[in-house]
Structure formats: C-alpha cells, structure tokens
Amino acid sequence: MDFSIWMYITVFLSQLVGVSLAFAIFTSIYIKNKTKGLVSLAITILIITYSLIQGFNVSIIMGFGMVLISIGLSIVTLCFKRK
Numbered sequence: 001m002d003f004s005i006w007m008y009i010t011v012f013l014s015q016l017v018g019v020s021l022a023f024a025i026f027t028s029i030y031i032k033n034k035t036k037g038l039v040s041l042a043i044t045i046l047i048i049t050y051s052l053i054q055g056f057n058v059s060i061i062m063g064f065g066m067v068l069i070s071i072g073l074s075i076v077t078l079c080f081k082r083k
Helices: 005-032 034-058 060-081
Strands: none
Touching: 005 034, 005 060, 034 060
C-alpha cells in the first residue's frame, strides 16, 4: 500500500489528541474517586491498545510512532497526577 505523508501526519495528530483527552478524563475521574479512576484507566488502556494494534497493522513506523506518543503522554499524565 502506498500512503502519503499527510496520512501519517493526520493519524499521529489524531492519536495525540485522542490519547491526551483520554488521559485528561482519567486524571479528572481519578482525583474525584480512585476506584472509578482505575476502571477508567483500564478502559483507556484497552482502547489505546486497540488503536496501537491497528497502527501496527498499517505500518511498523506508524505503530512505533503511536507507541512513542502513548508513552510520552503517559509520563506527562503521571507527573501531573502526582502533584
């Protein structure tokens, strides 16, 4: 399959926005109620895992880029949650 650079950019930006929103929702739920926050985290991890599998099905480069985005945003969320 031949993919253009714009398709990669669009997928990476949508992954960035989606994961950012998912972790922001998790953080707000976790601050209010830890049990519901952990359930929210489990659901978020399942959804992100599914999107990563789809990314790797398209291209190895896309999959690794999506993994890097997810790991980076996880670290940022962990740092902000601890404050």
